Amino acid sequence: MPEFHSNQMNTHVQTSGINAPDACEVFEWMSLVENQFSRFLEDSELSHVNRRAGQITLVSQKFAELLFEALRFYSETSGIFNPFLGQLMCEIGYDCSFEKINYQHEHRDKEENPAQSANTFFTFDLDQRSVTLSPDSMLDFGGIAKGWAVQKAVLNLIDHGRPRGLVNAGGDIMCWNDTHDRTPWVIGVSHPYKDDQIIGQLAFHIGRWGVATSSKTKRSWRDSGITLHHLIDPRNGSPSDSDIIQATVIGPALLPCEIYAKCLLILGSQDGPAWLRAIQPDCAYLFIMEDGQLIMSSNLNDYIHEQFPKKIILSAQ
Amino acid sequence: MKKILAPVVGTLGAGVIILSSMSNFAHVDNPFSLSHSTSSSDASSLPEPSSQTNAANIPDVQTLGLVAINYRLFHLNQLASNQIAFWIEDEKGNYVKTLRASSFTAGGGYDMRPESLPEWRKASNWAHASKTEVNRVKLPEQNAGVHTVYWDCTDASGKAVKPGTYVYKVEGNIYWQNRVVFTGKITVGKKDTQTAAQVVYKPAGAKSHGVLLENVHADFDSGKSIASVKQDPPTNTQGS
Numbered sequence: 259m260p261e262f263h264s265n266q267m268n269t270h271v272q273t274s275g276i277n278a279p280d281a282c283e284v285f286e287w288m289s290l291v292e293n294q295f296s297r298f299l300e301d302s303e304l305s306h307v308n309r310r311a312g313q314i315t316l317v318s319q320k321f322a323e324l325l326f327e328a329l330r331f332y333s334e335t336s337g338i339f340n341p342f343l344g345q346l347m348c349e350i351g352y353d354c355s356f357e358k359i360n361y362q363h364e365h366r367d368k369e370e371n372p373a374q375s376a377n378t379f380f381t382f383d384l385d386q387r388s389v390t391l392s393p394d395s396m397l398d399f400g401g402i403a404k405g406w407a408v409q410k411a412v413l414n415l416i417d418h419g420r421p422r423g424l425v426n427a428g429g430d431i432m433c434w435n436d437t438h439d440r441t442p443w444v445i446g447v448s449h450p451y452k453d454d455q456i457i458g459q460l461a462f463h464i465g466r467w468g469v470a471t472s473s474k475t476k477r478s479w480r481d482s483g484i485t486l487h488h489l490i491d492p493r494n495g496s497p498s499d500s501d502i503i504q505a506t507v508i509g510p511a512l513l514p515c516e517i518y519a520k521c522l523l524i525l526g527s528q529d530g531p532a533w534l535r536a537i538q539p540d541c542a543y544l545f546i547m548e549d550g551q552l553i554m555s556s557n558l559n560d561y562i563h564e565q566f567p568k569k570i571i572l573s574a575q
Numbered sequence: 576m577k578k579i580l581a582p583v584v585g586t587l588g589a590g591v592i593i594l595s596s597m598s599n600f601a602h603v604d605n606p607f608s609l610s611h612s613t614s615s616s617d618a619s620s621l622p623e624p625s626s627q628t629n630a631a632n633i634p635d636v637q638t639l640g641l642v643a644i645n646y647r648l649f650h651l652n653q654l655a656s657n658q659i660a661f662w663i664e665d666e667k668g669n670y671v672k673t674l675r676a677s678s679f680t681a682g683g684g685y686d687m688r689p690e691s692l693p694e695w696r697k698a699s700n701w702a703h704a705s706k707t708e709v710n711r712v713k714l715p716e717q718n719a720g721v722h723t724v725y726w727d728c729t730d731a732s733g734k735a736v737k738p739g740t741y742v743y744k745v746e747g748n749i750y751w752q753n754r755v756v757f758t759g760k761i762t763v764g765k766k767d768t769q770t771a772a773q774v775v776y777k778p779a780g781a782k783s784h785g786v787l788l789e790n791v792h793a794d795f796d797s798g799k800s801i802a803s804v805k806q807d808p809p810t811n812t813q814g815s
Contacts, residue, residue, distance in 0.1 A: 263710035270710060274810065287613035323607035330605070384606060414613045429813040448813035454678045454713075456811060473814020504814050 267292045267404055269428030274443075276415060276423040284411045284425055291407040294320060295399045297344060304397060308344060312393035314383075322387050328402050329382065331517045334537060338521040340492040342380065344396025405430050405470060405516030412512070416466070431469040432512040433462055443467070444563050449570060450475045450504040450546055457552075458566030460508065468512030472519035473504040491524045500526030502545045503572075507534075508561055509541040518543075527553055546570065638735045639763045641799040642726040644674070644743055646757075646791045650719045651749060655688060657787065658748040659714070660695035661724050666740045666760070670698050672731045674724050675714040682713060690752040695744070727800075728763055738764035743772065747788050753781035757791040768795045 262273045262281035266288035273281040296302045307315050317325070328341035381390040391397065408425050412432040415423055424433035424443055433443040442463045446456035450473050460469065474489060474497075491498045505522040507515040518541060522530040527545055534541060534555075542558040550572045644661060651657055660676035673695070680691040681701070696702065708731070726743070728736050745757040759772030772791040776782045 261711065263707050265706060272710070272810065283613065290613075319607050323605055326605045326607055387607075411613050424810060426810050426812075429811065431810060431812055443810070446811040448811045450814060453811065453813045469812045471812040471814050475814060506812055 267427065272426045274424040276420060280415060280420065287411050288407050291403055295324065295403045297398055297400060304399060307389055307391065308396040311391040311395060314388050314390050316388050324399060324403065324406055325382060327406055328399060335517065335521050337492055338524055339401060339517045341397055341399060341402065342395055343490050343492065344398035345394065401520055402517065405513045408432050409512040429471050430512060430516050434466040435464050445469055447506055447544065451572065457570055459564035460561040461563035462561065466510055467508065468510065468515040469506065469508050470512060470515035470519045471504060471506040472523045474523065475503060489520060489523055498524045500524060501548050502527055503548055504546040506544040507541050509538065514538060515541065638728040639738060640728060640795055640797040642728065642761055642763065642793055642795050644724050644793045645721065646745065647721050647789050648717055648719055649786055651785045651787055653750055655690060655751040656748055658691050659788065660692045660746050662695055662699060662744055663726055664698065664742045664744065666742065671736065671741065673699050673712045674726055676712050678713040681709055691748055692746050694756060695746045743793055745788060745791055749781050749787050750784035753784045755781060755787055757788065759791065759793055761793045761795050763795050765797055767797050
């Protein structure tokens, strides 16, 4: 089974079951998405739009498409997924590509408290394909661009008749199998602190599947002695302090799974399951709690290939 | 004119989108998604497949067959241990390909611990391996038990190797510089073959620190394809 690897969007991208030209197409597409939608690249279209906050800015079709998807999930999740957090992310210190954060924090002037965003507005004119951001806000597609890019790449391959394949961008995975090949895709779920250690396995047979995992242990950093991470609870503007440290969501498409995994991690184990059942009952989930316990939806059993333990030992060592 | 107005209040607490000229916003089609095209020109360059079979999507590398290297792995509960690497050399000792290597060492952990898999690193010139190569061979932690790693009879560049006798090697760190190395020869060609590997402990007393690997043996299955075997999952989902 051929596998191809590349580093795109500051993460490891892997393809399986597709040929080299198709894999190249996927990698080039991911690179294009990064160049267009990164908050950390000055020349990206997103940076251009953010710099022009307060003014009407025409956007490309791809930008409009991704923005529409972001607003769709903003609406569906009642704002738990929020693409308007760019300014807040900068204020808490996520203002550069992640691997540079700790270095930057040693060398930047500290703000006592991140500024609170003032009342603001946003306009998206669909006919003119223009965006008007309020002067004090910034768009951030960090929570959606990767899943969207992988999902589009996979749907493009399926549209072109590719019968089987898998694309994995840093743990956000979409795979598909048509009826001609019954070999399942087997995907391991990693330990929150050890990517190499698998705590259980999922198997996917005929159909299309998205698998996404969100974790507080990733993209976290320390500032003034406090550990911060990138999953912001928009209800209070702070890194989520819910009781879940890692959430995995499985569904028929990747993008919703990526969004829901983040939302569940923010909402916590008390409110999250009912919330997900209400908006997307077909999705399955697996939580790893702060004490190492695993909580899973009943429909996760449909995908289990190797049983998960009831509890894992949480240790960063 | 269709407009979406999204008031963002305080620290984004309101979470309300006010829609003009649109209803059921969450369920409408994306007006900007004309297709699933992923090219910059909005016209995908992907060719149509020549057939609907899975074989159409596997590179046409005609290989001799498949070598399955079987081994029993133990877990040693001690420092600087449990690192393993599998690689292939030709009969003259020229490096052919790394099959798998523990992710700590393969990913550069040897900078911190130079005792990690020195024989494999020297044979493969691993310090100069590409990122793609590193990512290809990184072996996730395996549970104790019987495992198989496969060689599809291609070299590091993906080209099919010529018929002949090849050497498969497995190196494991038992405890710091104490290692075990298994070496076996296997002939790939038109006939199925089986061989067992010979073990050497380095230094000779290394075995006193524990057994990491045993019963390393290989089977060559002429004409068999890598696509036909069930391997350990190549893919993990982890937090991002």
